[in-house]
Amino acid sequence: GQNIDQPTEMTATEGAIVQINCTYQTSGFNGLFWYQQHAGEAPTFLSYNVLDGLEEKGRFSSFLSRSKGYSYLLLKELQMKDSASYLCAVIDSNYQLIWGAGTKLIIKP
Amino acid sequence: DGGITQSPKYLFRKEGQNVTLSCEQNLNHDAMYWYRQDPGQGLRLIYYSQIVNDFQKGDIAEGYSVSREKKESFPLTVTSAQKNPTAFYLCASSISSGELYNEQFFGPGTRLTVL
Numbered sequence: 295g296q297n298i299d300q301p302t303e304m305t306a307t308e309g310a311i312v313q314i315n316c317t318y319q320t321s322g323f324n325g326l327f328w329y330q331q332h333a334g335e336a337p338t339f340l341s342y343n344v345l346d347g348l349e350e351k352g353r354f355s356s357f358l359s360r361s362k363g364y365s366y367l368l369l370k371e372l373q374m375k376d377s378a379s380y381l382c383a384v385i386d387s388n389y390q391l392i393w394g395a396g397t398k399l400i401i402k403p
Numbered sequence: 404d405g406g407i408t409q410s411p412k413y414l415f416r417k418e419g420q421n422v423t424l425s426c427e428q429n430l431n432h433d434a435m436y437w438y439r440q441d442p443g444q445g446l447r448l449i450y451y452s453q454i455v456n457d458f459q460k461g462d463i464a465e466g467y468s469v470s471r472e473k474k475e476s477f478p479l480t481v482t483s484a485q486k487n488p489t490a491f492y493l494c495a496s497s498i499s500s501g502e503l504y505n506e507q508f509f510g511p512g513t514r515l516t517v518l
Contacts, residue, residue, distance in 0.1 A: 302443070325504060336493060336509035337446075344504070381445065391507065395445035 296320045298394035300382050305400045306372055314367045314380050314397045322387020328356050328367045329381040331396065337381055340367070369399075377401045405430045407510035409494050414515045416488075424479045424513045426494035435477040436495040436507065439463060446493065452477055453499070481515065488517045 298318045306312040318326070325344040329337035341349055343358035343365060355368040367380055379396040386392055407428040416422045428435065434453050438446040448461030452471040466485025471477050477496075481488045491514050495507040 298445075327506065334491075334512075334514070336511050338509070339506055342504060342506065383446075385505065389505065390448075391505070393445040393447075395443070 296386060296392050298382055298384060298392055300380075300394045300397045302395070303398045303400065305402060306369075308372055308374060308401055308403050310372050311368065311370050312372060312399065314369070314399065316365045316367070316382035316394060318363050318365070318382070318384045318392075318394075320384050320386045320392055323360060323363075324385040324387065324389060326356075326358055326365050326385070327381075327383045327391070328354075328365075329383065331379045331381055333378070340380075372401050374401050374403070407494060407496055407508055409492075409510035409513050411513060412511065414513055416515065416517050418517055419483045421480055421482050422488075422515065424481065424492055424494075424515070426477045426479065426510055427475055428477075428494075428496045428508075428510075429475060430496055430508060431474070432496035432508070433474070433499050434497045434505070435471070436497075437461075437467075437469065437477070437479045438493045438495065440491045440493060440512075449479065488515060490515060 300316050328340040331337040341356035348357045353370045358365045379398045381396045382394040384392045410425050436451040437449040447463050449467050450469045452458035455474050468480045493512045494510040497505040497507045
């Protein structure tokens, strides 16, 4: 079966750095997305990785290792507004998007 | 402004009644999707459509039906056969579902509560 694993919940302090991990076992791989979702709202796109390595976009970076089936989202200089769920999603060999359950990130002052 | 609209934001229905959730997009996207999200869980695919007049079942299609008569519209009907319909429903679209990069754009969602 297809599986994407993320921690259920993480807590971090305002101004700090946090890394949210995602491991996947899917039938094929055609890319990986990270989305942010605030409570009761729609997910919004953060990043896309298809090649190994680090993609940096402002305070957010996303890393991919295809050989390890592993990705992480790195959030720097955390702000209270970063409190949200972060969803990892993988495009499989049929070009279907397989979603993880999401990681709820709680930011404390 | 291009985007996806879903209405209403909150919907209440009595048990046993069918209800239709609307989803409209003006992004000129070919592919559209319906997801269900329950508290603490990820997105589960109900139905998706790659082109007008065609749609496929997702992982949890039982008790739901869709139509795709126009490119812009992809309404979802939650029937009385759906055992536990109370959930947050999200509609999404992408340029095409058969591409490597198929970023999905989401509507604001409809929270359905069945009483």
